Amino acid sequence: MRQPGAGGLLMSAPVTALFRPRTLNDALKMRAEQPGATVMAGGTDVMVYIESGTLKPTAILDLWGCSGLRWQQSITGGQFHGAGLTCTDVLRSGQSHPLLEAAAATVGAVQIQNRATLGGNICNASPAGDTLPVWLALKAEFEVASVRGRRRIPAASFWQGYKKIDLRPDELFLGILIPPLFGHTHFRKVGTRLAQSISKVVFAGRYNPGVDACLAFGAVGPTPMRCLKAETALVAGAAVDDVVQLVREEIAPIDDIRSTAVYRRQVAGNIVRRWLTSL
Ligand SMILES: Cc1cc2nc3c(=O)[nH]c(=O)nc-3n(C[C@H](O)[C@H](O)[C@H](O)COP(=O)(O)OP(=O)(O)OC[C@H]3O[C@@H](n4cnc5c(N)ncnc54)[C@H](O)[C@@H]3O)c2cc1C
Incomplete structure (x- = not known):
């Protein structure tokens, strides 16, 4: 835990606690202990909300350094993309589906692409989020987890209303499974x-x-x-x-x-x- 102001980043917000897990297990434990903390990955949405005053977090769970969320691999059932992959990671890997690459390339400018994560785009749930229709087109499944266990949710049922997602207060978004598809x-x-x-x-x-x-x-x-x-x-x-x-x-x-x-x-x-x- 770091006290606010130690690095200058959060001076404008009334944050009293900053949690920075390095592993997925630590992240899930911290989420269970701090369900009211604001989850932040790249911060390209969260920081805008804080600066505009629409979000006033008292605690932040910063996932940027959590290595367990930033990986991409073929697994049983398809290609897995960790929630912490950025748009730049997707573009550099050359291993992602062309639809996802095309969407990642249109998110903001390069500076934003360097921070904007897939999990952040999905969980921010803006109807205009550029990767969102891609997950529908690819019949993706989302994996979420808490200390209680993991769940898989079809992308089609994850967004339940305007900015409303199927994620419980003690859960984190882990990543996306894209099945092999043709056409x-x-x-x-x-x-x-x-x-x-x-x-x-x-x-x-x-x-x-x-x-x-x-x-x-x-x-x-x-x-x-x-x-x-x-x-x-x-x-x-x-x-x-x-x-x-x-x-x-x-x-x-x-x-x-x-x-x-x-x-x-x-x-x-x-x-x-x-x-x-x-x-
Ligand atoms: C200048 C600018 C231009 C932009 N242009 C575009 C654009 O062209 N297209 C577009 O789609 N978006 C755009 N965005 C929005 C933003 O960059 C994307 O939505 C980005 O993907 C968010 O990712 P992030 O990691 O920064 O999310 P964050 O800001 O860290 O988080 C966003 C939300 O997701 C939640 N969250 C993040 N990770 C997790 C997790 N693992 N588990 C649970 N919850 C999580 C956070 O709690 C928060 O509610 C832009 C933003 C800016 C500032």
Whole structure:
């Protein structure tokens, strides 16, 4: 434990305790003992909340130095990505799925990519988080743990509402399992400009003709979402126009500071149309 102010980092927040586990076991023990502590990985979301005053933590569990969260490996059932991997780790490893690499490359600028972790993007649960539709498209499973044991949760049921996730107060997010999958894939982020902008619409798609499809979007509803009717129609051989129409009906965008519902609906359909007609 380090007292606040020792390194200057947390001077602006009323933090009275900072916990820095080095191992996963220590992290889980600290989480069990301090369920009210704010978990921080790269801090690119948490520090913004603290600086803006929307988050006033009294204790922080800093996972940045926890080696047990920062690994990537093929295991039974697929490829495992630890929660502590950063976007830069993903881009440098060359071992990640192209959809994930494409998403990681669009998160902020290089400085943000150096700190932004996969677990942070997932647990922050912003509907505009750029990796979120990727996990849906890849049928990923999330692993979470506490001192009581581990759980696996399908990505599709992890985000339960706006910024609401299936993670209990004594649990930490451990990582992501991506099963082996086949088919065409496509990632597209639409923001105000090409680099360094938050998504107005973000899309990850996977299509294995005649077998299965996933059309997943972010920033068009309170959680990342799949267009299940459009997917079924696509696999059944429906015309692209009909698939696009279903996509526009299924998403639930709103007007906000970044865009309008009308624009998002139009763009979401355009992304799907362009991709499917390019295959
Ligand atoms: C300038 C800027 C630009 C950005 N651009 C983008 C962008 O283009 N696209 C995008 O998607 N995001 C963007 N972000 C948001 C942010 O960088 C990402 O969401 C990032 O992936 C968060 O990861 P982190 O490790 O920094 O999370 P943190 O800030 O450390 O944590 C985020 C949340 O996740 C929780 N958390 C983190 N790790 C765990 C864990 N292992 N177990 C349980 N809970 C955990 C924290 O408690 C917190 O609620 C941007 C942020 C900034 C400041």
